[in-house]
Amino acid sequence: MSKEVAIVGVGQTAFTRACGVTIKELCFEAFKEALEDCNLEPKDIDESIICSAPEYDKQRSPAGAINEYLGLNPKPTFYAESICSSSTTGIRVAYGLIKSGLSSVVAVIGFQKMSELSSREVQERMGRGSDIMWESPFGLFMPAGYALFARNHMKTYGTTEEQLAKVKVKSSKYAFLNPKAIYQREVTLEDVLNSRVIASPLKMYDCCANADGASCVIVASAEKAKKITDTPIWIAGIGSASDALSIAKKTNLTGLTCTVEAARQAYAMAKVEPKDIDVAEVHDCFTIAEIMAYENLGFCKPGEGGKLIEEGQTYIDGKIPVNIDGGLLGKGHPIGATGGSQVRTIVQQLRGEAGKLQVKGAEIGLVHNVGGVGLYANVLILRR
């Protein structure tokens, strides 16, 4: 296995409805936790990459403002964005900057303060992340886009609304054990099925919640990592891909082609196969998204995702434990912070630090982070 770039520290704020602090303070909290996680100080950081979805904050170009607040001047900084996959995009760039020799230790900070805006304004921002010329003005953005995928999946493979709902039931069980999750209550199949319709067949509990939060992942060269920690978590594989923004131009409406391509790259680089993965975090912005991820990441065959959750194979003691921290559905989805939070969970699993949520003997983990309606996808394979 290639041991060239490692994750040495992780941090995350609680994900909440409204954090009540500025974006600078929010990022500082995650940064501080990550520094403490690996006994580093700001002076040890060579550069920062600041990641979020744009236009939620009054502060434009947040990288400069946050980098200053973290005490990192004159270190380089910039802003990296691919909507919901922004912070794994930042980690991929950090990998490049480190392996190229331009930096040795990079802090990737993802954040979102969605409470800054009204619910109506949040909907408008989300709409602007879809095709603003031909689609979102007619209502075809996040929930409606994933609802189209759900309908197609149900029609093509016989997936049921109950199977979708079971994803949320699993999520709520693990979120209940994750003190940083927005939802601290287990829900039943009936709760999900009886929740109000958002975009049929997706109901309220099929959708993740807007949230405030920040995450920080500290990435380091092999040389530095070995000095910093006894438990570096290596970035063994990394893949990234895009698909059309316009849903009308997508070639597949039963899965995400960008996930398939990003996973192909990551598995090839890490020289592992889906069956080798011990624990995974997948991008479950909607319940259907988790079922498609099972299939697109190769945890089961196309069309068998509904069966996989039905059989309980993605629970903590199943064939392939998925989202054993609550996922987006249970933790909430502070857009730019999500990828870093997924990475934190897998890092803790591979270090054996996941407590009640520990997957026994986990050695190889996978992170799958998607931006937009299958527009961007990043897949990371991590090893202890």
Place this chain on the structure above:
Amino acid sequence: MSKEVAIVGVGQTAFTRACGVTIKELCFEAFKEALEDCNLEPKDIDESIICSAPEYDKQRSPAGAINEYLGLNPKPTFYAESICSSSTTGIRVAYGLIKSGLSSVVAVIGFQKMSELSSREVQERMGRGSDIMWESPFGLFMPAGYALFARNHMKTYGTTEEQLAKVKVKSSKYAFLNPKAIYQREVTLEDVLNSRVIASPLKMYDCCANADGASCVIVASAEKAKKITDTPIWIAGIGSASDALSIAKKTNLTGLTCTVEAARQAYAMAKVEPKDIDVAEVHDCFTIAEIMAYENLGFCKPGEGGKLIEEGQTYIDGKIPVNIDGGLLGKGHPIGATGGSQVRTIVQQLRGEAGKLQVKGAEIGLVHNVGGVGLYANVLILRR
């Protein structure tokens, strides 16, 4: 000299008041010119990095929209931003992704369509790029910030308004010979001195103009570069640094500390000194910015920038020719496109393709690109 990553293709639209096309079409024009410059096709591009200042466009997360329009799916793409230095930030990231082996050929596309907004809205966006809590609400953003630097420079070093004005006179002379520049008219010292005051001592002609435009720089690994072109331009040095966003927290008001630090890194990496530079593009968003850049990049001692322009040493036949394409003052400043345009000019100079604007025998060139009021700085040293 290290020959590991090269620039193989460059393209740029005309910089105009109002382009009359969408941001996708604008980027396509620059991308097409860059592809034709090196005989590549979209299929030869491994990934794209899309760079601009945020919140000028109705389309949120423009990377996905533009990447699709350029025919690049399923290649990875994301958005990189450091306001006015966004596209050189993108080039630095491309360097990292290529040298790390994640990609071999990367298209860095910078753009801005400022005509999408009213002048008042543009001012608001610019204000939000300064400290929105303590400074910009009180008027301290771009022009006022640089005016503070100008006043301090005049007080500390005796720099004069005439010396500032001479920077614009030089710019206009070269912009007149650059068909892609927004200004196609030479101005006199009197024109500059008599133009209306924007933020004293800066007058209208001391400030660059808002513009629409796009640029594209295609970066490649050594192996690919040698196959693609007979005239690769090597990225010999690259430096990046930040300073405080808040002007109240800056430690120096007669120069940009981030430029000094980024230049130090770039010179060290390229193993050259300021006296070795044959031609430079510096970030002259205001006339004072060019004079400070002379000093901060080491072309003269601190305080001697005014004398350098007064003596004509930065003209095409001077000691160190600077902005021999009109610079931001002459070409206009479509924020995200500017860094790529600067790189294009230096690449053409080093290839010997600059026509009437050719600096004879130029072998080593420098690009200096700043974001915000000395918030971010990137310095690139290029060699043929």
